[in-house]
Amino acid sequence: MLDFFKRRSSGLKDEILSGLTVALALVPEAVAFAIIAGIHPLHGLYAACTVGLITSIFGGRPGMISGATGALAVVIIALVAVHGVEYLFPAVILMGLIQIVVGLLKLGKFIRLVPYSVMLGFVNGLAIVIFMAQLSSFREPVRDEAGNVVSLDGAWLTGDSLAVMLGLVALTMAIIVLLPKVTKAIPPSLAAIVTVSLLAIFGLPMLGFDTLTVGSIAGSIQAGMPWEWFAILHGDMTWARLFSFETLWIILPYSLILAAVGLIESLMTLSLIDEITDTRGQGNRECVGQGIANTVTGMFSGMGGCAMIGQSLINVNSGARRRASGIAAALFLLAFILFLSPLIEMIPMAALVGVMFMVVIGTFEWASLRMFRKVPMSDLLVMVTVIVVTVFLHNLALAVLIGVIIAALVFAWKHATHLAADSHFNEYGAKIYQLHGPLFFASTDSFRDLFDPANDPEDVVIDFYYTRVYDQSGLEAINSLAERYGKVGKRLHLRHLSPECRDLLDRARDLVEVNLSEDPQYHVSTDRLE
The missing domain is CATH 3.30.750.24 (STAS domain)
Structure with missing residues (x-):
């Protein structure tokens, strides 16, 4: 892996500035995953706030960032499409309770059974998924008659719009690479976002150009407090009906899958951050922390969440090593939603895409490309299989499970x-x-x-x-x-x-x-x- 995440000391200022950077990067991700799941963007934003805050306090990995993720969105799509959005939140609450039980039973230690070849496939596959997720920013969002975004699969940008987008992305990446050579007082990702945003707000209009912004995709993200949104959403549906036996029978399969996907992605990300920072996280504590976070976020109308490898790497790259950065990120994000949403809506998507492209470059294990002739064919098979399942099925839990099964069968065959x-x-x-x-x-x-x-x-x-x-x-x-x-x-x-x-x-x-x-x-x- 490229040495973008080398060990460095961190103070409170570094933690807070890193949290601000992460909060800015969380906004479009949470909005996009909510849209993918077929629910209102606020469900993703509230999940990013509550899950991020609670896991930063109670989780087992300081410096790791959690929030709404695409892996969970894939599962949520089926639940919402078949049963309706009102069943999502009890499903998230039950998901959290299952994760708490897993942590209390100390089952998080089984992440040790994941072979290195599976880890490589997971990391490389996830890097490709993160890259592909940014491509939607090079499309025009599709809106309904009321102006709400219903899809991110509109026509590709062309002409001046595409040129401006590419130029701003390139400028963002250049700032992130070059700024640390000049000063380390400001996180490079934050400096890049601020610089490109100012250029897009004040410079481009003077030249007669325009570019996509967070607001152009999410619309207005300002809203009331989470519990107010929950009451509006459910209306006359009582808590007794929400948690009846009939509801439990409907949501149980989805909750089990959500819990498994969330824990596998979180524990895999924890292992990756452990390796990068040369420290040791607590897997079982992270399971309990994730469970508490999802139980609470379900009560506050969030879509549920787990560890986010992209934002976690941004946080680590910005110098954060403690819990303060995750807490700051969650509080900044909540402030953005409640008080500063007009400013957040003005951030160009190009700046955030550039930051995520740098995450992709830092996440992908480039050394693995030179391993094809140096490692056993069975390890290559496992790694490629995990990458393929991750990229094409967008199911990280299934990819890891298949990789572990193949590796175990290969091990058994060889030792037989x-x-x-x-x-x-x-x-x-x-x-x-x-x-x-x-x-x-x-x-x-x-x-x-x-x-x-x-x-x-x-x-x-x-x-x-x-x-x-x-x-x-x-x-x-x-x-x-x-x-x-x-x-x-x-x-x-x-x-x-x-x-x-x-x-x-x-x-x-x-x-x-x-x-x-x-x-x-x-x-x-x-x-x-x-």
């Missing part, structure tokens, strides 16, 4: 052939099999083929000192082998089995030869860091 045995006879004429390699479901056939009960002597010893039984399939293979030797009237002895295996072996338990001085002791890692 690693089981072998050395054999020799002791001074009493017993044949000793010294096993090497793992015994689990994929290697049980190889395990059975190692032995010859018909031709072996009366006493046979299997030594597990250099191996380990990993699952029930391995235990059943041992039981079956014991029965095979028993049928031909021969004795099978097992040595150096772990205590867990000895306890689980039932039919072969009396065959275990216990050697406490040599039997291995296995320990389970604690959740101390979770």
Whole structure:
């Protein structure tokens, strides 16, 4: 990854300025994702406020930014289209409760099972998705008769409009790259947004040019407080009806998917920020923080949210390392909505697109392009599969799940052939099999083929000192082998089995030869860091 995110010290000023930069970048993202989900932009903006604020306070990763995301918008589309927007908010509340339970059960540690090849595919795929999401800014928004934006898939910009857009994007990116070489007093992304906005507001009209702004896409974003919007939206629908058994039956499948997608994207982003900042976040605490945030945002008419890799990288790149930046970003965004929306509406989309393009450049793992001839083909298959699913299905949770499954199957296939045995006879004429390699479901056939009960002597010893039984399939293979030797009237002895295996072996338990001085002791890692 390009070194845009190197470790740097941060003070309160850096945290606040970084929060301001992130807040500006959150506005168009939240608006766009809400429109994609088929709901009013305010639902996305309120989600960015409440989720961002609460996860910054209670989450497990200082410096990580959360808000409304495209991954959740994809799921929300189906719920809103089939059942209506009024079912979205109880679904978000239930999503949050599920995430809290996941955190309390300490299941966040399972993010450790994600292989590096999956992480590479996730990061590269997400960089491509972020890039593609910015392309809608090069189109004219489609509006209905009332002037409300109904789609971001209008005609492509052409002529002077396209030239101005490209020029402002290029200027934004140039400022972000060059300003740190002159001064580090101001976050480069914030300086770029302010400079390009001033140029678009005062300079372009004098030259007879115009450009797309946040207001041209979102319309007027000013509104009342979130609870007022919630009351207007639901009207006469009572809380009892919102949380009835009938409603629960409708929203449960969607809430489970939303919770899974949100946690996977958040924990993957947490791991990425950990690597960039050389620090350690708390996965289970982040699950609880995300859950509390989504429970609250559902009550305040938000669309739900999770970690946002683009804004998180902007925050880290601006020097933020503490919780103050996320809190500042959420409070700035709320102030924009309530008091400063006219100014926010004047920000040119080109400035925000330029910032996100720099995020894309910093997010994409360019070194992976040189790895194609240096890593196993299986790792390349996993990485490419995750990228393809992420880009074309826009489902990060599914992409990660498929990647992990493929990686696990490849691992099992490779290690299924690693089981072998050395054999020799002791001074009493017993044949000793010294096993090497793992015994689990994929290697049980190889395990059975190692032995010859018909031709072996009366006493046979299997030594597990250099191996380990990993699952029930391995235990059943041992039981079956014991029965095979028993049928031909021969004795099978097992040595150096772990205590867990000895306890689980039932039919072969009396065959275990216990050697406490040599039997291995296995320990389970604690959740101390979770």
